[in-house]
Amino acid sequence: MRSTRFLGRRWTAPTVLLLATALVATGCGGGGEDGPVELRYSWWGNADRAELMREAIDLFEAEHPDITITPTFSEYNAYWEKLSTEAAGGGMADVAQMDISYLREYADRGLLLDLSELEGNGLDTGDLVDGFEQAGVIDDARYAVPVAANTFALFYVPELFEAAGAPAPEPGWSWDDYHEAIAAVTEHTGGEPYGGADYTGLIWALELQLRQEGGELFTEDGRLAFDEPRLAEFWNETAGFREDEIVVPAAQYVQAQPVSPLGANIGASEFNWDNFLARYEGEADAEVALAPVPTSDPERSGQYLRPSMMLAASSQTEHPEQAAELIDFLINSPEVGELFGGNRGIPATNVQRESARLDGVDRAIADYEEERAADLRELPPVPPAGMGSLEAEFIRLSEEVGYGRLTPQDAAGEFFAFADRTLSS
Template sequence: MGTNGNLERRTILKAAGASLATVGLAATTGCGGNSGAGDGTVTIRYAWWGAEERTKRINQTIALFEKKYPKIKVETDFQDYVAFWEKFQTQAAGGNPPDVFQNSVAFLRKYDKRGVLLDLKSQVDAGNLSMDNFRAGVEKVGEVDGKLLGVPVGSNTMSLVIDEKVFEKAGIKAEQGWTWDEYFAALEKIRNTQKVAGDTGYFGIMYLYDLYLRQNGKAFFTEDGLGFTEADLTEWWTDGYNRVKAGIITDPKKVEQLKPKSSLAAGEGASEFTWDNFTVRYTTEGDSTYGLAPIPTTDGKQTGQYLSSLMLSASSRTKHPKEVAQFIDFMVHDPEVGKIMGYDRGILATTEQFEAYQPTDAPQKAIAQYEKDVAEAGVLGPITPHPSGADTVEAAFLRIAGDVGLGKSKVSDAVKQFFSEAETALAA
């Protein structure tokens, strides 16, 4: 997930809206990569989303790969998040997706259901791809229904980013195990003493709500659908809207006006929940110092956190499964690749790359330390594989929660609308 992660998450709305419109893929025979040349050289197509900096880094890693494997050439294609999934959907529907591509957990079941993804276990068995030396069990993220549908390139987990100067002036110290009541009391104290909203808008973040549900013995998704009730969501959104009215949450209109800049970096809020590897953006956007704080808890112990990941998946239609597997293996294990990519896509997933890359800047050091602290705290649990249609559900959650925050929709109406849209997406 990229260095501008909040923007990626918010623009999922457009991509997911498009995905709902296309609920079936054509059952056509595919092309995959180009045919092999007369000298035995083959070409594979590799696509990803992200900012320009990610593209520069990936192109450097491709040059290393082609040097090691001179008989494999790599054609590249990159887009921003929305354009990537719109294009990918069109390619997949036409039976010609890229041979290898960047992926995330929200899309695994969706495209496996449509026969697009290659089960990479056969390539592991053939010795073309190693699943050894992954950190903290992150390799399990790409396993769904007994298949290996993606190989992680990095790991991340939800975090709370704070404006350290504001928290210090308010006399607040966030510690592992603090509760939601303590967090909200801190936001109120920040508003009263520092004259700034304490949070930029937590209640519209699907992945944070998932953690809250997990703390309470539920989850946002089950393998088949939603893992919570209308009453659960009514309570969550009502509580959030009341805190907006109380002034401890940044005015949603202000948040919209500031986009794509974060309200936290703009000084219009003192904390923001996001994926830990997204936090490098705040230092570049803002004038304060920013740190990573623990996720609040219900019981003073469990945060509900898990490791998520960007990963590399392969097309079931590729003509070159061996070469694709060798490419993925190189990209997740080669130490020089790790040095080049750094934490652009999360904390490096394999020990070879994690040990090879030593961050020198404070934000990336903080990210590595945060994941280490979370792992040592023993709060990480297994991720729940998302059902097909999860991307559309996430988009609906973000959009409808935004309408609630802006006062455009009553909570009761918003909850009914969300469940209606979610049920339609998950049934597609």
């Protein structure tokens, strides 16, 4: 009797002896670890990514004939609903795609495997790009490994900015410069489109400003690192623009959803993560370009390289070594890097960045990150458990401010009360 699990491996004499003893003790096999190991792998994406993932899995299984992969994928929102249900029932996949916004939540609940002991023993994290050495690490334990990267960016329509004589985005330009630019565009176009979306609806724009001031969004222990007056000041920053209809009005912003103002052609600029360029290119009628973010301090852009997606292993997996091998392959294999290109974002390891074929939108994103590399700073603290709920409440309250139903001060009070309940639960 010979198990296919042993094919393609080199075995030392002591290992063979131990295996032979085990086979005798179990009556020559009886199941368990005698057959190929099966790993369940869960991730989010669409049909295009599913086909690429199937090819990547085929490559992995060809190199690891003792491991078979059973993949499942869902659209982003459905993915988290399913993962939460599976985790609660003890049936989480062996390897799961992870978002940094949910990392601490799953780690704090004891649902993720600490991969630290497997680093250098099946999992190589030594080729991660600069700035990602601690990505996925919480309290000295590695719970996830980044797959790809992005950074915050300003998206704008160059044609409209130039026609309005608006200041051109350049490294180190100020928030006043940006405000002047979007006001010029709105005046030039008569609001069709408006010069920009109201960026105070984005918690990540607040984080950007806080980091430019030398602060952070969260503390290391997962509390808010700013106060109510600072949040009220942020929401009040574009009050005059809302009153004068220089930025996209709240009603139009909400009506356009799920398409963004830039994609819906009602705004000429907005902030987002750089990997959204592909989406804007597909939605907007005009050419969309990436530009440096404005800053309150030319020495601090506030930007950092952020994991756009990560890979984690379940603490309940019966096959931690094989789970680590799969993660290692998906982040380090040059063939996988060439296969995916920029589909998952710009790769998080140097070897995959070198092997990835980046054209068009992907090339533009990679160039942007390379141009901004000198201004990127260390990763902020990992967001606390409940980050998803906090962001949703931030969006809701910013819309109430936009409609004029809440003052910035009242909205800030409500947000801090919500955060106190959420972060203490």
